[in-house]
Amino acid sequence: MFVFDCYSEEKNCLVLFLGQYDPRSRASLSSEIQEAYKQSLTPEVIIFLYPKYISSEISELLLDNSFIIDITRQKHSQVICVHFDKHGVLKIQKNLSNEGNSNALPDMKYLSRDITKYGYRHLLDLRKNEVLVRSPAGTIFVKPSGKEKEEFIYASALARNSCEHQFLAMSLLSFFPADREIEYIYIDTASISAIAESLTYYLSRFQNTNCKQVKYESFSSYDGMDTQCPDNTDSAWVIISASASMSMGKKIVKSWRLNPKQVITILSYQSTLADTEDNIGNALVFSVDDYSSRDDKSKSPVKVQVQGESFAAEISTPIPILFGLAHKPKLIDSAIYKYTKKGTFSLNRKSVRVHVDYSELRKNYLSKGKVSGKLFEWLNQVVKWSIPKNLKCIVIGNDESDIIFLKDVKHVLKNNGFELKNITEIHADSHSEMCEIGEGGVLILSSAISSGHNFVDVNRALRLAGHKGMRIFVTAFTTSHTVKEFNLFKQSLTQGFNGFRYAFFTYKKISLGDKSISSWESEKMWITGLINGAKDEEPGLHYWLSRKSMLEKVGTGLDGKVGLKFSNSTGKLQFAPDFVFWPPSYEVDKVCHEAVYMTVCAILQNARDNYVSGQKLGSNIYQHSVIAPENFVRFNDSLLQSCIWRAAYPSELDYRRSEVLSNDFQRILSKIMVSCNSERGEVCLDLLIAIALRWIKLSKKALNKLLIDAEEHLVEPHAKLLVEQIKFEFQL
DSSP states (O other): OEEEEEEETTEEEEEEEOSOOOGGGHHHHHHHHHHHHHHSOOOSEEEEEEEGGGHHHHHHHTTOHHHHHHHTOSTTSEEEEEEEOTTOOEEEEEEOOTTOOGGGSOOHHHHHHHHHHHHHHHHHHHHHHHHEEEOOTTEEEEOTTSOEESEEEOGGGSOOSHHHHHHHHHHHHTTSOTTSOOOEEEESOGGGHHHHHHHHHHHHHHTTOSSOOSEEEEOOHHHHTTTOOOSOGGGEEEEEEEOSSSHHHHHHHHHTTOOGGGEEEEEESSOOOOTTSOOSSOOEEEEOGGGOOOOTTOOOSEEEEOBTTBOOOOOSOOEEEOOOGGGOOTHHHHHTGGGOBTTSEEEEETTEEEEEOHHHHGGGGEETTEEOHHHHHHHHHHHHHHSOTTEEEEEEOOSHHHHHHHHHHHHHHHHTTOOGGGSEEEETTOHHHHTTOTTSEEEEEEEEESSOHHHHHHHHHHHHTTOOSOEEEEEEEEEESOHHHHHHHHHHHHBOGGGOBOEEEEEEEEEOOOOSSOHHHHHHHHHHHHHHTSOTTOTTHHHHHHHHHHHTOTTTOOTTOOSOOSSOTTSOOOOOSOOTTSOTTOOGGGBOHHHHHHHHHHHHHHHHHSOBTTBOOOBOSSOBEEEOTTHHHHSOSHHHHHHHHHHSOGGGGBOTTOHHHHHHHHHHHHHHHHTTTSGGGTTHHHHHHHHHTTSSBOOHHHHHHHHHHHHHHOOSHHHHHHHHHHHHHTTO
8 A cells, every 4th residue: 555644625634545456465455554553643534545446346345344443443533435536536435434524524626636745745755865866966967858957857766666656647547638539648758657557557447448458658758759749649648757847748739739638747846737727738747846956046067968767976975176286287377477467367358258468468578669579489480480471361350459469460470571462361250252362371360269269260261262271370378278178179270171281379378167157247147136136225235236337347357356345346355475376476466366367267277187186176977076165264365265266167166965065165154254344254245146156055054054154244234135135045
């Protein structure tokens, strides 16, 4: 039997569900009833529930005095025998209580709904972690629909034995399309075959046939939706195991041209339909939303593809990575430290996370208005050794820095004897002009690149234009995502026609990690939501309006305001001397904070690319590495603390799988909040923003403790606005 408590129409009930009955199992039935009564408090009503087609066997069973004694053992409970028919409709066969009072019994109209609800709840209480599977730490599931979720619903894990599968089958009978001659049941995954098997058995028994007239098959979710459409749609009934948004049912109704009543979903995060709501293919048996611990705003760059019932789980707790001098890439000194004065680097400018301004960079090399020094030497070497004398064309963008870079290159070309009047200048988007180049050499310039898509686009356009000459790609600065990605880009770019090799040159390069996810863009969106939800005259609102205005200045960038300062949203965070990753000679007041951020990016990316002391910062489905909370103590400048989380991937600050790491970070941030009005604590709101954005993720227990501390120490109006919004979003 499947036994569970049920609350229906203000009555406490105990359901004894008997999916099938064989007289030979009579003895075990009594022992199961006895065990059920031991586990349950005295219910008002005991419901002995079974399929209608075994009513005659139950009638014979009720003639057995010993069974009557067993089932009516609860002296203060009414016992009713209830059967269900092929449509899932319940009807009382017999009331076994001597003092039966029909007014004390639950209303049959609502009992079927409540039995389904509480039966599913009981199964979820038993197997929540198996039904609602969390993605491995630092990863996110890519579902068959293509949507990304950090939680996946496995309806097949609800039931473990035949009686539980029969109960799930019973719950589906009330959704059976009675106005159709159903011949085939189509399930989205073979993993719920046991439910389908029980369902087809019930349908055959209710029709008094030994042969199963209704068959079932799996259409393999979204992969088979287009190829497995039934020939006779009128005779089809579609059962979907689970759908987070109910999109599959709606899509099947449209693509298979079914009546919405022919589609039912077992589990979803959505609510079940009310009696007054129209069914558009979104009918649902049970909502698991109350059991879910998913965070739909969570971010992770590591994707885990869900294939049927196959998924992976992390096999050990996260490895904390503590940064030191060994993590410093050598290129920091030449590619970043040399340009620490204001202007060369910008953040959140022109829709990119890191922007390099060549017009500012070249100021380090100017002599009498002309480029000189090492930059000149590099350009001169490129021109002298790699630019062919039949150079016919220069392809250039229209950015101001690109124009200045072109000017410097032309100066060097002229010095090396090139006749500039014979060299055509073409805009990078002028693909039609490229058809006239012929076989002459082409020089493609860009003042700075990141992924190099502009070079790739020009290379493709030249290929389509039939250009067969030499191509030389030159940029002053490259901020690649990873070393591996840069090498693959370079290899692809320089692979020419018929094995011919093109040339690529960059003066400076540094790997800064994936820049597709911007903390500032996410922060702006979150603050916009906070402002929209606040009252116009809300105390402290001006602080957030000022920060939002700063983040919207994408034409100029952040101008050093990398993170939030507690006392002033437009102020700069503190940066102290003796930054371990820089030479000791810099002047703190003249350092642009953007260079500090880029340095932290480079350190983190080096930790991702290379093993240091046997450890590597990265995530896969078996092992998850995180940035040790201790880094926020070791690097206690407020600017560095802000840069660490903003340079990190969200998965690298996901401490939820470890209470120890979650508590470590909570204690660190709580101490910072105590000093919120000092330089030591001025970064506290910035770190709380990281919590709000799900960039830093803590266990629920640690997060709750953190917000309690925040309410105690952050009493200024603008800080209270932030804390209250976080509490609201996390439902704490």
